Amino acid sequence: MQRAFFHFFAHLILQEQHRRFYSHHLGQDIDMLVFGxxxxxxxxxxxxxxxxxxxxxFKLIEAARPLVEAGRVKLFCIDSIDRYSWYAKHLPPAVRVQNHVFYDQFLSEELVPMLQRECNVDKIGVAGCSFGGYHxxxxxxxxxxxxxxxxxxGAAFDIRQFVDGHHDDxxxxxxxxxxxxxxxxxxxxWMNIILGTAEHDFCKEDTCRMSALLAHKGINHRLDIKPFGNHDWPVWREMFPQYLNTI
Incomplete structure (x- = not known):
């Protein structure tokens, strides 16, 4: 009986690994949770x-559990540095955006090469809800x-609201x-692009504008507007496994 309970309980726990590593571009440690x-x-x-x-x-990982357990996807939940960049109101706007550039360099020159080697792929997938969708x-x-x-x-993509009128390259x-x-x-x-939103999401117009921009450029993508719901996790938990299933 105890052994049966142990195996049942083990099945309920999705494999999770915490990693902390030093980023040379950021000059600090950064955390990441890995599932699968x-x-x-x-x-x-x-x-x-x-x-x-x-x-x-917020159970986004749980929503994707079948795909993770089947070995279809391996999920890497990376920390943000928004508190030092876009949301750092105590810093000058030029410094905020420069800090984001350091984060971008960390992603492209440190994190992605590591994942390419680890998973033996040429390219990766990226996903996010709300401001994570912008990233x-x-x-x-x-x-x-x-x-x-x-x-x-549920994403919006114009970041000029975060820089108080400042503009540079x-x-x-x-x-x-x-x-x-x-x-x-x-x-x-060649990119599989899905822009998800909901009928009552306050970011719906931003998502639709991005879809129109891509359509004007002839870039194939999918605009997915859920008929109900708003800017919240229940909608995103519905979307996420559907989108992952297109990989």
Whole structure:
């Protein structure tokens, strides 16, 4: 009886690994939770100011459990540095966006190469809810040679509201509505792009505008508007496994 209970309980616990490693670009340690033993790598960005445990605590990982346990995907929940960048109101706007550039360099030059080696892939997937969706899409469009799948859920993409009127090249090249009309890469046309929102999501218009921009450029993508729901986790938990299933 005890052995049967142990096996049942073990099945309930999804394999989780905590990693902390030093980023040379950020000059600090950064945390990441990993779910699954093998599968296609998908990096999940947290919402505004969120941490690596957010997707687990709000049951987004649980929603994807069948795909993780089947070895279809391996999920990497990375910490954000929003408190030092976009949401760092105590810092000058130029410093905020520069800190985000350091984060982008950490992702492209440290994290992604590590995942490419670990999972034996050329490209990865990225995903995020709300502000995490901005991070996912911005990273994918800045580095299309590194990303094959991008899933956004309830996201907005114009970051000019975070820089108090300041504008420089760093702002421009991290603001997808600005740089994407002029961006060109064959990798855009190979990318699996899903933009998810809900009928009553206050970010719906932003998501629809991004969809229109991509359509104007002839970039294939899917705009998924759920008929009910708003800007909240129950909608995102419904979307996430559906989107992962397209990998």
């Amino acid at each position: 033993s093998w599968g296609y790598p998908v990096v999940i960005f947290p919402t505004s100011g969120g941490h690596d445990n957010e997707a687990r605590d 996912a899409l911005n990273f994918a469009f800045r580095h299309p040679n590194q990303v094959a799948h991008v899933f956004t859920m 760093n702002v421009y090249f991290n603001n997808p509505p600005e740089y994407m009309p002029h961006a060109h890469s064959e990798h855009f046309h």
